[in-house]
Amino acid sequence: DQQVKQNSPSLSVQEGRISILNCDYTNSMFDYFLWYKKYPAEGPTFLISISSIKDKNEDGRFTVFLNKSAKHLSLHIVPSQPGDSAVYFCAASESSGSARQLTFGSGTQLTVLP
């Protein structure tokens, strides 16, 4: 049973346009959400996070939106650049969990076309 789902395995966007990556979760105990970016042959790198007490967090070109009632979050990249082409993973964790383990989605391959 996948607790974090990324239903779009891939997304192509033209350079300069907006990229929107989506993520859904089922576990209502999740209260902290993160996005990671992964290039081939490298480990995931942290991109941006959001606590469940917020509905938006912005960092430069990256904005994460959280809709708790819908159990949905999205990552917006504006403007998209070719260097943003990578696999993006959504992840979630529970504050009550002692391990702070992250539950990841299966990822979305973003391709930004020049």
Place this chain on the structure above:
Amino acid sequence: DTGVSQNPRHKITKRGQNVTFRCDPISEHNRLYWYRQTLGQGPEFLTYFQNEAQLEKSRLLSDRFSAERPKGSFSTLEIQRTEQGDSAMYLCASSFLNLERDRGRDGYTFGSGTRLTVV
């Protein structure tokens, strides 16, 4: 400090052999995690250490798997009697004790992983 280091980067082994991977975390991080990633999936939690204590293990970690973190520094993950289903990328990550302290600034720091192929 150049981040989380994992060795080897690649390992090809025959079914039934034992393999051991090493992870060197960021020196000031006292939490260390092991994750496994198979093709087309996101990383899955295996186990974590706080200092030298192994505090949680996933049900994915069968009795053929063992992890250690002697002296709370580097960690090793050993897989005994490897099976083809063990083929995956094994990722190590480290973090500070309290993730809240780093919220909004940082998540885990992952290594580049060890890719295991069991033939």
